[in-house]
Amino acid sequence: GATVAVLTGDPRHSAALRDAIVDGLRDGSLAARQYRSHGAGVALVGGGPGDPDLITVRGRRLLADADVVVTDRLAPRELLAELPEHVEVIDASKIPYGRFMAQEAINRTLVEHAKAGKFVVRLKGGDPYVFGRGGEELLACAEAGLPVTVVPGISSSISVPAAAGVPVTHRGMTHEFTVISGHVGPDDERSLTNWEAAARMSGTLVLLMAVDKIGAIAARLVEYGRPADTPVAIVQEGTTAAQRRVDATLGTVAAVVEAEGVKPPAVIVIGDVVNVLAAAFQR
Incomplete structure (x- = not known):
């Protein structure tokens, strides 16, 4: 429903800039925060195997619209640098042989922030359901009465x-x-x-x-x-x-x-x- 217009001294340059802006808005690489009809809730987003270009278009769009992002060590962290300053990023890394945030604590974090009226993106490496405990997180949110969107990811x-x-x-x-x-x-x-x-x-x-x-x-x-x-x-x-x-x-x-x-x-x-x-x- 939006119209994008660019004016420069060169019509071809204007068209190229316009198309680049439209493409960025479509794939989420260019954030333009808008009213969300779904309101508060949780999105379980598969971030893919590591290369930030391998996240799905839908995943990137939802990430650009997040109030809170709960992320894993294996998620494409380069994408976090593109988030607006107001977005709260919570590190839920499960580093082998190191710091560990129990799954129950992650579930509680998702529920608490969503119940506070925030749109929460759980950014996971690979696919949420391939050894990603996405099912456990969905069940926790469902038990709390929260709407959940699941975005498949490219499995490693x-x-x-x-x-x-x-x-x-x-x-x-x-x-x-x-x-x-x-x-x-x-x-x-x-x-x-x-x-x-x-x-x-x-x-x-x-x-x-x-x-x-x-x-x-x-x-x-x-x-x-x-x-x-x-x-x-x-x-x-x-x-x-x-x-x-x-x-x-x-x-x-x-x-x-x-x-x-x-x-x-x-x-x-x-x-x-x-x-x-x-x-x-x-x-």
């Missing part, structure tokens, strides 16, 4: 391998890929993963949050039948300027990760797809 489980030259599926090679959380090891009683079934599948395995458990996981996969020479790619800080890829096999991955000093966040891909594009993709 597929985007990070792609950015490093690894397709999680490839015709004639695999008919499935399985995404597994490695935050608990195969010997941990809390583990819900059927590692024997995973080992016997012929498709691609994608491990998230598994850097410190990869030795135990690899050993268990080999024990249950995966060949020790199965290719493995570890992609650290995928889609960001710090991205790097380290290659190994199931038999060597534990030693390689330690020798290379691989740190979270990293996505680990196991399977023949690791090398299928090696000849064509410049690493």
Whole structure:
């Protein structure tokens, strides 16, 4: 419903500026705060794998309209610099081996700010429902009677391998890929993963949050039948300027990760797809 007009001495320049402004308003990169028909509430926004350009257009629009942003360490933090000064940013980072904000506290923060009449954006890395606890946050808000918008995000489980030259599926090679959380090891009683079934599948395995458990996981996969020479790619800080890829096999991955000093966040891909594009993709 808005009209954008630009006047310069050159009509072509005017048109180019006008189009750039309209595009920025559409994708949220240019904030223009407006009346929100939805009022107070919560939006669970998947921010994608790290590159700020990989957030969805809808996610960026909602972020530009937020009163409060509750963000994770893995969310695209460059986008926070574009927020107006009045926006309150709350750091809910769950840094491995470091400071931790309990999930219950995050839920309480979302509810309290929304009940105070604020529009709250929960900016999460990847997709809210892929090991992101988005479901827990939605349930907490729903129990409090708050409206919730869920904006899917690009999951690191597929985007990070792609950015490093690894397709999680490839015709004639695999008919499935399985995404597994490695935050608990195969010997941990809390583990819900059927590692024997995973080992016997012929498709691609994608491990998230598994850097410190990869030795135990690899050993268990080999024990249950995966060949020790199965290719493995570890992609650290995928889609960001710090991205790097380290290659190994199931038999060597534990030693390689330690020798290379691989740190979270990293996505680990196991399977023949690791090398299928090696000849064509410049690493």
